[in-house]
Amino acid sequence: MSQPVINIGMVGHVDHGKTTLVSALSGVWTDTHSEELKRGISIRLGYADCTFYKCKNCDEPECYSSGKKCAACGSEDMEELRTVSFVDSPGHETLMATMLSGAAIMDGAVLVIAANETCPQPQTKEHLMALDIIGIKNVVIAQNKIDIVSREDAIKHYNQIKEFVKGTVAENAPIVPISAQQNINIDVLIKTIEEKIPTPKHDLDKPGIMQVARSFDVNRPGTPPQKLNGGVLGGTLSQGTFKIKDDIEIRPGRKVEFEGKTTWEPISTTVTRLVYGGDVVEEATPGGLLAAGTKLDPAMTKSDALAGQVAGKPGFLPPVWHKFVMKTQLLERVVGVSDESAIKPIATSEPLMLTIGTSTTIGVVSSARKGEAEVKLKRPVCAEVGSRIAISRRIGARWRLIGVGVLTS
Numbered sequence: 170m171s172q173p174v175i176n177i178g179m180v181g182h183v184d185h186g187k188t189t190l191v192s193a194l195s196g197v198w199t200d201t202h203s204e205e206l207k208r209g210i211s212i213r214l215g216y217a218d219c220t221f222y223k224c225k226n227c228d229e230p231e232c233y234s235s236g237k238k239c240a241a242c243g244s245e246d247m248e249e250l251r252t253v254s255f256v257d258s259p260g261h262e263t264l265m266a267t268m269l270s271g272a273a274i275m276d277g278a279v280l281v282i283a284a285n286e287t288c289p290q291p292q293t294k295e296h297l298m299a300l301d302i303i304g305i306k307n308v309v310i311a312q313n314k315i316d317i318v319s320r321e322d323a324i325k326h327y328n329q330i331k332e333f334v335k336g337t338v339a340e341n342a343p344i345v346p347i348s349a350q351q352n353i354n355i356d357v358l359i360k361t362i363e364e365k366i367p368t369p370k371h372d373l374d375k376p377g378i379m380q381v382a383r384s385f386d387v388n389r390p391g392t393p394p395q396k397l398n399g400g401v402l403g404g405t406l407s408q409g410t411f412k413i414k415d416d417i418e419i420r421p422g423r424k425v426e427f428e429g430k431t432t433w434e435p436i437s438t439t440v441t442r443l444v445y446g447g448d449v450v451e452e453a454t455p456g457g458l459l460a461a462g463t464k465l466d467p468a469m470t471k472s473d474a475l476a477g478q479v480a481g482k483p484g485f486l487p488p489v490w491h492k493f494v495m496k497t498q499l500l501e502r503v504v505g506v507s508d509e510s511a512i513k514p515i516a517t518s519e520p521l522m523l524t525i526g527t528s529t530t531i532g533v534v535s536s537a538r539k540g541e542a543e544v545k546l547k548r549p550v551c552a553e554v555g556s557r558i559a560i561s562r563r564i565g566a567r568w569r570l571i572g573v574g575v576l577t578s
């Protein structure tokens with residue numbers, strides 16, 4: 170498999186078929202954690218790589234495939250288009266923070282909407298809003314489960330989607346009716362993804378910087394790269410390259426408590442292995458999802474302990490912030506709930522959940538003015554000035570997305 174060049178998110182309401190679709194495309198089932206299997210829902214971000222091909226011998230929509238054989242004419246004379254990493258987000262309302270940190274590494278997204286439920290369902294709305302806030306403009310809509318609705322109901326549902334996306338970032342997004350489970354129209358979906366979600370351009374000359382979205386110990390079941398040892402970082406390079414034997418640092422790093430004082434110390438280590446999909450590579454470039462083996466003790470990386478951190482060439486990482494000022498823009502109404510109440514202004518002393526890159530932290534507002542807030546963070550973040558921030562507020566028992574911020578100072 171070639172190196173993946175783009176991360177595409179699977180987003181949408183719980184049970185609408187995101188994991189089934191990733192599996193139909195890639196042949197890999199991303200729900201591999203025992204708790205996920207028990208509860209039947211995705212809890213963490215799932216990942217799978219998949220190569221797209223186009224048949225050289227026919228020119229029908231069917232000539233797109235994620236296998237090496239054309240489904241239309243049977244030819245094995247296929248042109249390789251690109252390898253895509255899918256980031257499968259959880260659709261449950263309690264897992265919005267996980268979805269948001271996944272969205273930080275998505276270059277485009279497939280919004281999965283099940284045809285057997287009225288549109289929009291709460292997290293269909295909330296996830297689309299999140300894409301908008303994070304700035305993901307290239308969206309394709311998969312109208313899933315068309316195998317269990319009548320043609321008339323599918324058309325009615327299609328029109329509901331059209332109505333729902335009016336005025337949103339997905340207003341002009343193509344809608345592809347599919348069945349992920351029955352493999353219907355997956356070829357058309359691949360063609361649409363190829364046309365509508367272009368590969369972003371990355372700067373390879375800058376020092377390598379990785380947004381860490383997962384971290385694990387190699388013994389976790391389902392971890393693909395058996396060839397790794399030591400603690401593993403999973404994520405994506407936002408710029409530059411990583412090579413084997415590169416020294417890297419990880420920031421904000423590790424929390425150190427000494428004589429009643431808490432500090433955060435960067436972690437230094439060396440890259441020992443780089444794995445894309447199942448392949449070991451010498452050098453990794455931005456775009457797809459990457460697993461980087463390091464010399465770290467696996468105890469430091471297990472259970473996503475380093476998710477949300479930034480890794481890269483020592484001395485070149487963005488600053489670490491313990492507090493910052495952000496410009497804010499709030500939504501008018503709360504989305505993802507039945508009662509869409511108006512959003513009140515941000516108030517001094519209130520806690521907010523802030524997602525910056527793949528990191529999620531709580532920030533207590535130390536001062537708030539219209540369009541601006543200063544926050545003191547419970548856990549520091551490593552981010553550039555100008556980074557976008559998804560802002561959530563606790564409403565009832567859940568954190569709800571209320572707006573977007575930009576880190577200013």
Ligand SMILES: Nc1nc2c(ncn2[C@@H]2O[C@H](COP(=O)(O)OP(=O)(O)OP(=O)(O)O)[C@@H](O)[C@H]2O)c(=O)[nH]1
Pocket residue numbers: 181182183184185186187188189190209210211258259260261313314315316317347348349350351
């Ligand atoms: N009939 C039918 N069932 C489907 C289809 N796609 C998915 N399903 C079923 O819908 C259920 C939910 O599918 P998942 O893929 O787990 O949904 P999900 O969106 O990943 O769920 P979360 O990640 O937990 O939000 C499963 O029972 C699937 O078998 C489809 O195209 N047709």
